[in-house]
Amino acid sequence: MRPSLLRTASQHLRRRRDYSSSAAQPERKVAILGAAGGIGQPLALLMKLNPLVSSLSLYDIAGTPGVAADVSHINTPALVKGFMGDDQLAEALQGADVVIIPAGVPRKPGMTRDDLFKINAGIVKGLCTAIAKHCPNALVNMISNPVNSTVPIAAEVFKKAGTFDEKKLFGVTTLDVVRAKTFYAGKANVPVTGVNVPVVGGHAGITILPLFSQATPASNALSHEDLKALTKRTQDGGTEVVEAKAGKGSATLSMAYAGAVFGDACLKGLNGVPDIVECSFVQSTVTDLPFFASKVRLGRNGVEEVMGLGELSAFEKEGLESLKSELMSSIVKGVMFARES
Template identity: 95%
Template structure:
């Protein structure tokens, strides 16, 4: 009985400490651009649940007032406001510490990758122009695909506006990490909650390179064929979901989760929590490519350190060389679009 009471008291104190630390957190405004979409809605829900968020600004071209009303009824710290249309975009962004961009359209039947690129590239360019004007010091988390091109587009827009800070612009590749962790844990038969797998390169197809040789906990149970299959499955994770949804959608829920995980890491970094490390697609000198995804240490100014690749296996070295041409082409496509349009 006494042990039960002690346990109960301990849990109560721990909850008190957790609440105190959350309530003592700095005021942080998060803006989600594309908040009424398939990714935006669950992402809005998850960020509303984050105790580090004091103000949640939800923006889209339609339907945001309803999403905002719905999410605002949840009894957590963040005050929620919905904004709709071009004339309210500035107000949505004003004073934001973190801007998350899931805006854009998913690829639909009959739509080429080039069609998708042109639509989403134009959307991203417009949103980033507004960010440069209304919250130039905010951290920007790019979810809109193709990330390998939209991040360079954002960089060019910010350069033109004179507000570019390479430490504050991130391509969200966390879903690749989430998938790699899940698939590795299942194959290696280890608890998924303790798994970590770095994923480097880019955020599409063969540009996604999971470093299973650096996975923790390490496993000797995986053959070369297993590692090849795990790598391929991680690279094709988006296609797996599209096919499972039979043409009726893409990876929205898992992407929202990944976006919330990375957003939380950025907020912790801004708040001075030490040793926050996540993989992200950023301006980089890790390879000869101008942008590259690798482990990044986050801090009060955004990127504190872009970390190296570490020791690679022969399979990973081969994958690294194979991805460079395609990734460079995607980066250049984004840069050219921003400069020409």
């Protein structure tokens, strides 16, 4: 890691510690469901490093005791416990303030997208049924793909259980923002640490719409073709990683980082830190779609405000209209799965 990056990380952690030491922090329990997987393990590591986490509950169907033992040796305050199998899920969830769900299976050779959907959708449905029973007031951060469908599935499960609160269910689209920031900074030749780019829509392919016209710091150096290319690269970021790994993996490390960033934002919101704004896929009236990713202001109750899209460029308006039918189809697919299965 370059010295400048070490300094930046050190400053960031110091700011967080300063905040933590300035007032007594409430005890916060974070549960990670799917903690032994490719995303879950680095996510567990990153949440163990978060000073706002007092209790870290790691759950998976297998392998969690080893992950928990490994992570628990890190000299940070969060107490770590590992839980494995259906009979330990209730205890893993009990008292959780934030539940992060990266659980699911990767696509394997010979498996269709529909096969993958049915497996992951079934996993999400089962986990959300348990959440509704054991920690119905927790903020739920959905990472399991396809997010455009798994968030509606979770909503339907919670509605059936009588625990649904639209302010507490989030699709984690932070990786799209992380990529947009990185790619924009590289092309515009600006320091990435100061860059912000809202990303709206959904969390797959053309449903991902980065709003580079609203990027800060603004750059006059980028042509229309540059912006089209940046948009396409952001939309295809997952494929870029899969191809670079020669089919032997997907975006696990960057996704874990993005999940940790959004989890940290949720904890800060719960603790009353002001002006915490992140993009997330939530129930929304910003467009005519029932769920949509846009900037949300986080607070003590979860979503305090779903923010509007602001001014869009002609290219972005075209992209918005293009994504709607595909995103709606994914939402409906999730709703129908939850209701019929």
